[in-house]
Amino acid sequence: MAKLIDGKIISAAVKAEVAKETEELKKKGVTPGLAVIIVGEDPASKVYVANKEKACEQMGFASFKYALPENTTQEELIALIEELNLKKEVSGILCQLPLPKHLNEELVINTIVPEKDVDAFHPQNVGKIMIGEFDFLPCTPAGVMEMLKYENIDITGKECVIIGRSNIVGKPMSMLLLHKNGTVTVCHSRTKNLAEVTRRADILVAAVGRANFVTADMVKEGAVVIDVGINRLENGKLCGDVNFAEVEPKASYITPVPGGVGPMTIATLMKNTLTAAKKQNGI
Ligand code: NAP
Numbered sequence: 001m002a003k004l005i006d007g008k009i010i011s012a013a014v015k016a017e018v019a020k021e022t023e024e025l026k027k028k029g030v031t032p033g034l035a036v037i038i039v040g041e042d043p044a045s046k047v048y049v050a051n052k053e054k055a056c057e058q059m060g061f062a063s064f065k066y067a068l069p070e071n072t073t074q075e076e077l078i079a080l081i082e083e084l085n086l087k088k089e090v091s092g093i094l095c096q097l098p099l100p101k102h103l104n105e106e107l108v109i110n111t112i113v114p115e116k117d118v119d120a121f122h123p124q125n126v127g128k129i130m131i132g133e134f135d136f137l138p139c140t141p142a143g144v145m146e147m148l149k150y151e152n153i154d155i156t157g158k159e160c161v162i163i164g165r166s167n168i169v170g171k172p173m174s175m176l177l178l179h180k181n182g183t184v185t186v187c188h189s190r191t192k193n194l195a196e197v198t199r200r201a202d203i204l205v206a207a208v209g210r211a212n213f214v215t216a217d218m219v220k221e222g223a224v225v226i227d228v229g230i231n232r233l234e235n236g237k238l239c240g241d242v243n244f245a246e247v248e249p250k251a252s253y254i255t256p257v258p259g260g261v262g263p264m265t266i267a268t269l270m271k272n273t274l275t276a277a278k279k280q281n282g283i
Contacts, residue, residue, distance in 0.1 A: 011263035032277035033062035092118030138172035143264025164207030
């Protein structure tokens with residue numbers, strides 16, 4: 001039976017640390033502030049944004065929410081970001097993705113100044129992650145690393161297999177594991193003999209976006225299994241990319257969905273916002 005890695009407990013520990021540091025920072029007259037932009041009515045995005053606002057409140061941050069209508073133009077969105085780039089009370093800016101199809105996500109990401117890019121999506125911050133000298137942590141992968149650290153799971157020399165190569169999860173995840181001396185393989189939809197590759201993994205990270213995709217035959221006995229996926233089933237329930245019931249008896253550690261990687265992502269975002277506030281104030 002696998003040990004459950006509890007994202008709720010670990011994220012609470014990270015957030016408690018951020019809240020404590022924020023209290024000290026406020027004594028110096030600096031309050032971290034996070035601006036969150038949401039365009040349109042995507043229900044999942046609304047839930048994520050509400051969770052981010054709640055976390056800001058818990059941290060003692062200022063939070064600024066901009067809920068824009070679905071028909072917002074590219075020019076309007078860029079103008080708002082440019083205004084927020086200059087606003088002193090705003091330490092971090094994030095634009096909830098995905099955006100409606102008529103808006104250019106790349107342009108939006110590139111418009112946020114790197115110093116306020118708390119999602120770490122700007123090419124400058126992505127490049128820094130690549131060379132291992134970064135200010136902002138890529139939120140979800142860094143949350144995974146925090147979980148491994150909390151459980152004292154050593155990465156050095158381990159076979160680490162990631163399913164998924166997105167810019168948000170798979171690619172930065174591979175970099176962070178590599179920086180910690182893992183032997184990293186990144187799989188994707190064109191990978192041949194996927195199960196053969198994943199069965200090599202001492203640490204398996206699933207970031208596919210398909211419910212119950214990882215089955216027991218894809219997992220080595222005793223593997224650490226990290227499930228990044230968040231999928232909504234027809235009955236409305238959330239479920240990961242890993243078939244938990246099948247895989248759990250084989251794994252040594254496993255993350256649940258919900259209550260696994262999800263809360264860690266927000267905790268890292270809070271950490272990044274605090275870092276941004278400190279840097280912008282020379283602290
Ligand atoms: P994404 O951009 O859709 O990427 C999915 C990746 O999975 C792609 O690289 C794709 O390969 C690969 N893939 C798809 N089908 C495959 C198959 N049959 N075999 C092997 N690889 C396959 O998704 P994402 O943004 O990385 O997110 C992945 C999941 O994590 C989603 O469920 C998302 O909701 C969740 N997520 C959770 C958090 C959190 O906080 N927990 C944060 C972000 C995302 P190709 O590149 O070849 O198409």
